[in-house]
Amino acid sequence: MAKFNGRLATVVLGIAAAFGAAPLASQAATAADKVRVIVAFKQGAVSAGHAAIAAAGGRTVLDVGGFNAVAVELPRKAVALLQRSPHVEFVEEDKLQYAFALSDPSGPPYLPGQQVPYGIKMVQADQVSDSTTTNRTVCIIDSGYDLAHEDLSANHVSGENLTTSGSWSTDEAHHGTHVAGTVAAINNSVGVVGVNPNKNLNLYIVKVFDASGSAPSSVIAKAMLRCGMNGANVVSMSLGGSSPNKLQEKIADWLTTKRNTLVIAAAGNAGNSTVSYPAGFENVVSVAALDVNKAWASFSQTNPDVEIAGPGVSVLSTVPMGTGTTASATVGATAYEVNGFTGSPLGTATAPLANFGLGDHTDPAVAGKVCLIQRGSVDFATKVTNCQASGGVGAIVYNNAPGGFLGTLGTAVTTIPSVSASDTAGADMLTKLGQSATVTVAASNYALFDGTSMATPHVSAVAALVWSHYPNCTAAQMRSTLNKSAQDLGDPGRDVKFGYGLVQAKAALDRIASLGCGN
The missing domain is CATH 3.40.50.200 (Peptidase S8/S53 domain)
Structure with a gap:
């Protein structure tokens, strides 16, 4: 990152006179009083413009280079004075962009x-x-x-x-x-x-x-x-x-x-x-x-x-390698296309499949089993947390509308692998309750x-x-x-x-x- 390192040989009092005000560099400013701005200089006025910044108590943090512009931190109250400098084309706030x-990375279905x-x-x-x-x-x-x-x-x-x-x-x-x-x-x-x-x-x-x-x-x-x-x-x-x-x-x-x-x-x-x-x-x-x-x-x-x-x-x-997740689920001899929940821990669980309804309350009947849960009523984190609290070892949440979906557990911390499935996959799984189910959420180099x-x-x-x-x-x-x-x-x-x-x-x-x- 290029930075301006020029020597400011101009007398500060002379620059202050250009503003018609006393120099502000000596005025202490807390971090809250400062603002980051972009300053563009007029043609041929780069040196004088830098001197004006110094007189305003500013500090150059980035030289854009080639466009006679710099990013500057300076006291908020000095912005209006800098805008009136005859050497400055414009001053604008250096706002964040995103x-x-x-x-966040969501797990695509595992396909070889x-x-x-x-x-x-x-x-x-x-x-x-x-x-x-x-x-x-x-x-x-x-x-x-x-x-x-x-x-x-x-x-x-x-x-x-x-x-x-x-x-x-x-x-x-x-x-x-x-x-x-x-x-x-x-x-x-x-x-x-x-x-x-x-x-x-x-x-x-x-x-x-x-x-x-x-x-x-x-x-x-x-x-x-x-x-x-x-x-x-x-x-x-x-x-x-x-x-x-x-x-x-x-x-x-x-x-x-x-x-x-x-x-x-x-x-x-x-x-x-x-x-x-x-x-x-x-x-x-x-x-x-x-x-x-x-x-x-x-x-x-x-x-x-x-x-x-x-x-x-x-x-x-x-x-980046290993930062995504991939997900898979099988019940009996049937493999289903699923998506890992964002926030699910990595891991594999194999156990009999049990119907956990809407997952809106705990149920000891699913202890040691994989919970099959319908979407709706409560959020995904609550469903998975209730499954875990009931002794469930894995969770599959199927859609209550056509097609698959991506979901997140938000800030909830869970310890069992959890995935989402389509409505048709869920309906088919309901015919296989009691059969052995395997749910896997693994590290991946790809994400949705x-x-x-x-x-x-x-x-x-x-x-x-x-x-x-x-x-x-x-x-x-x-x-x-x-x-x-x-x-x-x-x-x-x-x-x-x-x-x-x-x-x-x-x-x-x-x-x-x-x-x-x-x-």
């Missing part, structure tokens, strides 16, 4: 070998060769990349770390590795495949999040700049915040107009009509989320800035996440995939082609839920072949 995933996540086929990535993607670079701004991962280690990847946690090749938040897997998980004998699975695409990772999953806007702005300086064709940001940031907007404009870069960001997970940034900027593509049935995800934000959509519900992808964070890498990866076949197209033309070739969903034409619709790789490729770039 990774846009909704869930390699799986193709539903989103790969939904965006038509399986119909387009990625053999030409050696000419494209996707820059992922996120929480890092697990370089030791079995499905990621052989990619063409490099990066840098803008945090104080680990390195770009580690991922304490798990989020960036999940995003990267959707872009480029390798076609091998294990795990999953990404949109670009054959180790041809170039990846550049800029780590901005530590385990907290949040970072100041200035850090993300610097990451955007670093993407451009390292040859990114596509910048992918599964992140955002509720407030626009002038510096990020300037860099997004520069990436688009000066570096011919396509900038893509998540629309946000608030489930309302608010706008998240950087997705809301004119030169950033805002991505909404869909489920496996191409229905709008209820958490996905809806507003006129939404431009295109991608798969974002129960997306299976990579997480929800969020516009998961939709964004689908779009970013498709953009790189299609663009690699027609590298002479401009970023603006690629953006136009992706929008015009998207599968229209919802109201006819562009709408606030789906934008132009679901991104489609083969349709975009065919459109360029027949009509040319951007048409």
Whole structure:
């Protein structure tokens, strides 16, 4: 992380005169009195601007570099004075922005070998060769990349770390590795495949999040700049915040107009009509989320800035090695597809299957048995806790509505493995009460996440995939082609839920072949 180290040789009293006020550096300020802001200097006024910061009692904590801007900590009362400096273009609060995933790692069902996540086929990535993607670079701004991962280690990847946690090749938040897997998980004998699975695409990772999953806007702005300086064709940001940031907007404009870069960001997970940034900027593509049935995800934000959509519900992808979970369940000779509850301990239990009803009270009749529990009445943690308190050794909660589901135990601490199953699986298990049941929740290198964070890498990866076949197209033309070739969903034409619709790789490729770039 670059920091400003220039010598302040200017006399402080002279700078104070420029403000028309006594210097504030000598005024003690507690941590509560201080604020972190971004200060952008006017052209040719960098040195004078730094001196003005010092006179205001400020301390530079990040030099964005290349855009005459720094992040500064200073007394809150000094902000207005700094804004009036003739050397300063603007001052804005350096607010936090966040990774846009909704869930912690949830256990996918155990299936041997390699799986193709539903989103790969939904965006038509399986119909387009990625053999030409050696000419494209996707820059992922996120929480890092697990370089030791079995499905990621052989990619063409490099990066840098803008945090104080680990390195770009580690991922304490798990989020960036999940995003990267959707872009480029390798076609091998294990795990999953990404949109670009054959180790041809170039990846550049800029780590901005530590385990907290949040970072100041200035850090993300610097990451955007670093993407451009390292040859990114596509910048992918599964992140955002509720407030626009002038510096990020300037860099997004520069990436688009000066570096011919396509900038893509998540629309946000608030489930309302608010706008998240950087997705809301004119030169950033805002991505909404869909489920496996191409229905709008209820958490996905809806507003006129939404431009295109991608798969974002129960997306299976990579997480740092051993940090996810996988789940399985058998009763008698029948294996069932189940999901591990988030918060379930790892382990295996084998015992006779017993009907535990709704699990809303304890029952000694299930002691030493696996509890089969219907969803409803009380929360999952209560159901599993009651099973455990009754002497149960494992729990299977089946749905009271069609299909399977993901669930969490929240803050409850349990000691027995617990999984969720579909309504049809539960109905079938009810015919096998008393038979031997085995429930397993085990460590995994993969997980199911929800969020516009998961939709964004689908779009970013498709953009790189299609663009690699027609590298002479401009970023603006690629953006136009992706929008015009998207599968229209919802109201006819562009709408606030789906934008132009679901991104489609083969349709975009065919459109360029027949009509040319951007048409």
